[in-house]
Amino acid sequence: MNIKIQGGRVIDPAQQLDQVTDLYISEGKIAGIGNAPEGFNAEQTIDATGQVVSPGFVDLCAHVREPGYTIKGTLATETQAALAGGVTTLVTPPTTNPVVDTTAVAELILERCEDLGKAKVLPMGALTKGLSGQQLAPMHALASSGCIAFTNAREPVANSLVLMRCLEYAATHDLLVQFQPQDASLTAGGHMHEDTTSTRLGLNGIPEAAETIEVARCLTLVEQTGVRAHFGQLSCERSVRMVMEARERGLNVSADVAIHHLLLTDENVNGFNSAFHLIPPLRSQLDRAGLRQALISGGIQALCSDHQPHEAAAKDAPFAATEPGMTGLETLLPLSLMLVDQGLMELPQLLEKLTSQPAQILGLESGTLQTGAAADICLFDPDASWTLTEEDSFSKGKNTPFMGFTLKGQVTHTLVDGKLVFQR
């Protein structure tokens, strides 16, 4: 199928391209920008006047909950939510049930997604069997069956010798490791950032050290083993600074942040609204400012949704009794555009954090509109105002504090491998 996307503002950070032009797609790949390739005959033309044409977003962390927790979300609903948010590739943690520690589970996810034909799902494999922090998971086999990276998610690998062995083994096979750093004992029983607000509300705090201690331990072992490592969903300014310093020393490390950590703070928990119950917790204003600064300076390379859908009952209880996490796939773009609106960065710079940079961290060839690349594309109207409602949102989870908000910037078309799979 030959598709022409006509007259849009084509932004491809990987090529430093930002101009109003036409984009040509043929046989699932980008066939050219500007002038039609020889003999190109458009079977379908999409008018993109007034729209931005961007590579589809690459989300470094989104929970889809299947297998095991389909009451919260399924591959079908969450990949549809991804498309509605312009996300064409999403990386999922191994915290399903069963855990992604056997090739069977990884293959199940990949086959089901192939059948669905929506967004591309790249599962992360478990670093240790059952995420129990004791025995190495079969990383090589998992990688062969399609796992993009390895993580123990937020489950502890308390034994540092085991962690070092995991990293050595991953380094042996040049596998990427993602850390979601969290010290188990300092996090246990905590429900929000430990600071003035937690003191006032009488909620158990999670101190900053719960993250920084683990970042320090992981960095030390990364340095020793030489593994490629990524730090996901950092919440503290100090952790980001530690990763930046390690990068400057030449370590092969990168970092991302969830978009809501750049917009909200622990003070939002005032009033005990369980929609703000998140792990990692919303931190202080200083942390938020530090994370924003690091995003501009390049200390943080990518933005992710950290999408965590829940059923209504999981959030309908006193704060501490609720489950942490908020949905994010469908709000990733409008929330990110707030950073442009607030003058923090220009649109192409923002899109870099959503496309080419996360793709590069994963070693993918996507995240760009270069000729020959897979035609994973999203079109959005950066000025469209829309209201987020439960009825119109595709994710099975409706748990976001932005529910009912009027947001700016909406995806209108999403293409995966040159197929128009979503249109609004």
Added chain:
Amino acid sequence: MFEQTDPNQIQLNCEGQLKHYLTTEGLSREILTEILDTADSFVDMGEQQVKKVPLLRGKTVVNLFFESSTRTLSTFELAAKRLSADVLNLNISTSSTSKGETLKDTLMTLEAMHSDMFVVRHSDSGAAHFIAEHVTPKVAVINAGDGRHAHPTQAMLDMLTIRRHKGDFAPLTVAIVGDILHSRVARSQIHALRTLGAAEIRVIAPQTLLPRHIEALGVRVFTDMEQGMKDVDVVMMLRLQKERMNSALLPSESEFYKLYGLSEEKLALAHPEAVVMHPGPINRGVEIASSVADGPRSLILDQVTNGIAVRMAVMSMSMSGQATEKQLQLKSGE
């Protein structure tokens, strides 16, 4: 982005009267004083032959205790009965939640039985807010203690006890001593004392028992009890739960008592007319010496008496605030 309206305003109806009683934080001096004045009149009534008033006649009050309690539950029960209400006591920790029923389902079932007031104790901070805001906004909710967050009737019975012995709050230096970290009582006391205008509020504890940035609530922090006790007018001791001893918070009971227990010697450092309070139950020899607890400066039993009066006050005020709101809603509906 999110409007920072004061979440504690859900306690008030559109006329600014109390309709739930969840926390002392954010309540005006006028309302706190009204609670104290109303309670004062009930204290005197308790000494009369006939102890009942018909303020809550025909109303159903449900005491919902998700955490066990003897003292608080029985004073709430007495308070409701002295207001002529029908009272139902439910000890939920042993019934429905163990069958998997959610808090919300339990509450909605009880609401369907036409309850007019829930007195709630729960181990989760914010539980009373959750019920008042999301579950049963038309039933008056009285917080009888939620997690580490608030215990507003305890705080106001302490305020009543102070006012009946000291009069004005303005010249007073008040020290709160002990396990501040786990204490909902301390948090509610601090907010009430600030609003009522106490000159200085001190907290005295080792760092392991102090929540992060407690000074942001408007208190002076002392880790040395001998310094902190100097010239204090009111000493409010807190209960130290025995199970805290088995954690990494404190080395031993004896060391805690030596450093932070209220002995005759430490009390001697306070103002000569200083009074001593404790929310009970007391751990004699852990946080307070028996001779102090039973001594002439101790107001511990007064606190219990005043507790019934304060609970009567907030129950009657909240019920009347709910009634006013319903009338206004009916009118605006016409």
